[in-house]
Amino acid sequence: MATSLPFALANPLRHLRARLRHFWLNRLTPRDSMVLTQRTVYILPTGAGWMLAATLLVLLVASINYQLNLGYLLTFLLAGSALVGMHLCHATLRGLALHLQPPPPGFALGNSAFAITLHNQRRRVRYGIGVSVLGADHWAWTDVGAQGSAIVHVAFRPLRRGLQEIPALTAETRFPLGTFRVWTVWRPASRLMVYPAPEVRPPALPAGEAHAGAAVDRARRHASGDYDGVRAYQRGDPRKLVVWKKAAKADELVSRDTEQAHRLELWLDLAHTGIPGNLATAGPALELALSRLCAWVLAAQRIGLDYGLRLGALHIPPASGEAQRRRCLEALAMHGNGA
């Protein structure tokens, strides 16, 4: 409250509007599928609508002053068409079914895209429907065919990590004349998993630690008949140590780690990120450390290393693959959020 007070004083109207919007959104029931009805579709004239009204008024006055019966006809036909246009505009959204597809996880500060399917039960095409995050102004426009469906992709930038609500969405249309804006506001029920923002230029992966279960690992290595360990390419590595197959998949050079891999395993530890400060409680230092861990997880995943994660009491044993990546990133996302 202390921070919002000066703001409220500086711009009371805007503050009031934000409060009103908040109150309004909280009244809406969150859901993932919604059929738009009379109750959930709103309509107001646009600037162009007021302009048309002014034009009609001028036409009417001209018709009266010059006693032009044909002018009356023109004015009233235009007004009638605009009135029909208003109903068409409202009908474009009314009866439309919106369905949110389960959103894939995203990174904080990155663009999180999710897909929305629009279903049209009607026998007429619904033209010019735009979908956007409420408050953002990036519209994804689409037509929905007769008794068909269309998919639009909407993105937003989550600012925090963690499991969070998808921001309220809005669908809008100005079809057919642009004189009315018909819109709806929709609070999706699905939650979005947001990983921490990966650090942009993280330091190199930490050194490995002494192996706990060396025997198991050695047995596995013999079974596969291949080198398990790889590490980032270092200046002076002989060419035959470079793993060209992996280099072709990832963008960086990777060398075989002939010795360390047998003895060491990679642990990404919140306590050893090299970031000073209090990591036990929430704060910028913790977020920075989580960002770095996130970047490391991605780096390790990219070069195909096994990696484990230690977040305080939480230990995720070393492994690789998509499941491991997901498990680690979710742990990072939820760290300190009561999960």
Add this chain to the structure above:
Amino acid sequence: MQRLRHLPREARDTLFLLFVIAWVIAPQTSHLPLWCSLLALCVLLWRGTLAWKGLALPSRWWLLALLVLTVGATLYTHQTLLGRDAGVTLIVVLLSLKTLELRAQRDAFVVFFLGFFTMLTNFFFSQSLLVAGAMLVGLLGLLTALVNSHMPAGKPPLRDAARIAAFMALLGAPIMAVFFVLFPRIAPLWGVPGDAMSGRSGLSSTMQVGSIASLALDDSIALRVRFEGAPPRQSELYFRGPVLSTLDGREWKLLRSTLPARWQDGANLQVDGPVVSYQVTLEPNNRPWIFVLDAAITKPQVVGHELAMTPQLQWLSDRPVSDLLRYQATSHVQFRHGPARRTPGLQDYLDLPPGFNPRTMELATQLQRDPRYGQDPDKLVAAVLERLRTGGYGYTLDPGVFGANTADEFWFDRKEGFCEHIASAFVILMRALDIPARIVTGYQGGERNNLDDYWVLRQSDAHAWAEVWLAGRGWTRVDPTAAVAPGRIGSLQRLQAPSGLIGSALASVSPAALLNLRALWEATNNRWNQWVLNYSQARQLDLLRNIGFNAPGWVDLAYVLLALVVAASGFGALWTLWERTRQDPWLRLLRRAVRHLQRAGLPAAANSPPRQLAAMLRERFGADDRRAASVCAWLLQLEAVRYAPEDGRAPAQLRLLQRELGRLPWPG
């Protein structure tokens, strides 16, 4: 053509809009200054080329320079920026220049709304059926462009947008009709600028000999008349316009009396014989003249105009007839007017400018000295008419240019002319004979359209005749043209002005077909005039009277309109309510099934799916129970209709299930 189909969307939309704008401007190019039409054409072509080639728009400085230039040109042409003509020029200029600035959505809206206004300006010049049709197409075009600009995704064909625009206009038409019929026709909110009606021809308040020649060639309609009962003889159909009494050199003017007002004579109109009732539809002429059949002693009923009769029997309004006007009038074709005895006021009708027409003066002196006539005005008039009949005088539409002494030239040199030459020469001779005389202009004769029984009087029926004052009889109509060319008066024969190429071709093949076509076209046009253009407050009030209002006023019109709007809104609200309660038919069936099962004591919830209901049934009654099995089968069919429908058969299956529902052996 191929290129046209594969144009990028933006270019296609722009070209379409330019085409519509050109269509809207085109009908009024003949009324615009030439530079304005050319500018609009060039700018539209320029913009079209830019769109076609995908080039950048000109900078704002270009536009600003053009704008300043054109506003200057408008000011130079019209001497003002206000008023109708200057306004129309400016709007056309703005509309075409704005197309060079089609950048944002807002610019597009400005173009659309200027376009709507340009359409209205067309009606200043003509409200004919043709213009109305062209503007309907233009309106649909603009709406199509507007709809198209609100289809942001992909490149939908223009046909789709056109269909939606037509749909809107079609549904908008009843709204238009209701408002057109009921919107109160009130008087202009403020004074209409004086140039509002320029360019429409009609009779003039002065007559320089030769000016009616141009009217005689003008086939446009001046007024239409419908008689209640039998019409008078065609030779009696004189519709009085301005009476020209003062000759100023060679120009006839309205009376400019040199006498004090108390010496001037009143109308002193006395009517006799049967009453002729009729209805006149007067085309706008921007003059305050209300044409009635000679002579109307009662005031014609013209809504919105205050009328008064001049001493010369002409009915004048308090303001110019600037729109189509319909009025009811009664006349008597037998009447007398003017002083019975010679009064000083008659001196005005004897004045002649000195030094003109010496040979006519000479002729007058000879006639006065002639003992056969003995200075008897009656005999003198008869003698002059006889001279016209037998003296080798002829009627022609093409008499050539007359010199200063028009009467001399007519009487002695050319011996031919049309009504105004004849009337002018006649009146000059009468005055030289000391008989008060004056020229009356107006319309004479006309033609009956057999399709709708209207008499049509055209500008080519404009006529000039004479009135002479005779002691004891007052002003007496004398039509010298009838003496020269009896065919000119009182029959359908008329000198035909040369018609266009197609017209003459058709006329040479089948004159009757041309006449029929023209009659049909004019009857249609007349319908248009009667029902649309002349729909006035009087007819609105008639309508209210017909639906049971006593002494309605325009406020009542507003009430009726308001009531209709409220009723329509109420209907809309009811429909919304009904739609809200309307249920999916499948859900309705399911709800009924659930209620049946609940009555049997099953724990069925309102939102239980059919399969779950079936499972409950089997659990309660066992899989062997025949009755439960048939209900279960029904429930599973219901599920199949929803989730695995056969193509196109779902509604039929649903109806079948609905019929079966009642026959099912529900448990409990």
